[in-house]
Amino acid sequence: MSVVTFPDAGGDHIKLMEVDGELYPNVGGEEQAKGIRALAEAKARPDDIVLCNYPKSGCHWMWEVINMILQGSATTIPDFKENHMIEFIPPNHMEAIPSPRVLNTHMKFSQLPRETIEKRCKIVLILRNPKDVAVSFYHHHFGIAKLYQYEGKWENYLSLFNNGKVDWGSFYNYVHSWEKTIHDNPTHPIHVLYYEDMKADSAAEVRRLANFMGVSLSDDLIEAIAEKCSFHNMVNDKMGLEDEKWRKVWRDEKPRMYRKGEVGDWKNWFTVAQNEEFDRIYAERMANSKLKFRFTL
Numbered sequence: 001m002s003v004v005t006f007p008d009a010g011g012d013h014i015k016l017m018e019v020d021g022e023l024y025p026n027v028g029g030e031e032q033a034k035g036i037r038a039l040a041e042a043k044a045r046p047d048d049i050v051l052c053n054y055p056k057s058g059c060h061w062m063w064e065v066i067n068m069i070l071q072g073s074a075t076t077i078p079d080f081k082e083n084h085m086i087e088f089i090p091p092n093h094m095e096a097i098p099s100p101r102v103l104n105t106h107m108k109f110s111q112l113p114r115e116t117i118e119k120r121c122k123i124v125l126i127l128r129n130p131k132d133v134a135v136s137f138y139h140h141h142f143g144i145a146k147l148y149q150y151e152g153k154w155e156n157y158l159s160l161f162n163n164g165k166v167d168w169g170s171f172y173n174y175v176h177s178w179e180k181t182i183h184d185n186p187t188h189p190i191h192v193l194y195y196e197d198m199k200a201d202s203a204a205e206v207r208r209l210a211n212f213m214g215v216s217l218s219d220d221l222i223e224a225i226a227e228k229c230s231f232h233n234m235v236n237d238k239m240g241l242e243d244e245k246w247r248k249v250w251r252d253e254k255p256r257m258y259r260k261g262e263v264g265d266w267k268n269w270f271t272v273a274q275n276e277e278f279d280r281i282y283a284e285r286m287a288n289s290k291l292k293f294r295f296t297l
């Protein structure tokens, strides 16, 4: 494990941890690196649901939705998905989580516990327009000031994102790895969900998800879950549950996890030149991809 820093286009630096060639936030140093290396051996249960996503794609949102589907009621879950993030929690903590577990991760398929694959655990993969991901990630890096020690400005940040010099690495590598996983493992239950579709018609996406999970819900309950997990309701319901320690992690003690929750906020941040450069990189990196990110919604 080593601590690495990368400069953005303006020369400001972001501090990360490197473990076996992959980048992570340095939340736990050597102990965390040990946990990451041990992850492959972690026990899985056939009823685990593994929620996979590149950072800032909406996992807090979907973690809540999936848990409500499982519990069969539109009641706020008094727990945080960080507690179920498999690359950060020690194995004994993971084993103490009661079934059915919703395990959240930014890891790729090949990095998941081997048993997840052997036991054919259901996987939900969230995808989000990378321009909005980049903006959200910028606020995350700038906001969690002590951890990343990043003081950069947005106009310089995209170089880090475009070059994969961020925790969990390149967005494009992540997406390609999952596209290959889906191609190479056609019988593994993997449900792909787009953040923008969820915004456009939450109830329809909750229904699709419940069907995938094999849970039958009434139309009223589906509507109620979609509504309870709307951005404004989650801001009200979840932020009040945040503890002091977590709040202190954020610059000026202002959490930015539930920041804006919109589709297309990137238009408020990208300059014309940044957008052209991003489109050029996207076209190049996604040339052979069949995934259809929702840029136009």
Ligand SMILES: Nc1ncnc2c1ncn2[C@@H]1O[C@H](COP(=O)(O)OS(=O)(=O)O)[C@@H](OP(=O)(O)O)[C@H]1O
Binding pocket: 053, 054, 055, 056, 057, 058, 059, 060, 061, 132, 135, 136, 137, 139, 140, 229, 230, 231, 232, 234, 257, 258, 259, 260, 261, 262, 265
């Ligand atoms: N209920 C709901 N509806 C719509 N959008 C929501 C919701 N909850 C969280 N969000 C937005 O999701 C972004 C955070 O993504 P993640 O939860 O994946 O973040 S993290 O990777 O776990 O740090 C972050 O996006 P931005 O607002 O664009 O920064 C959150 O605001």
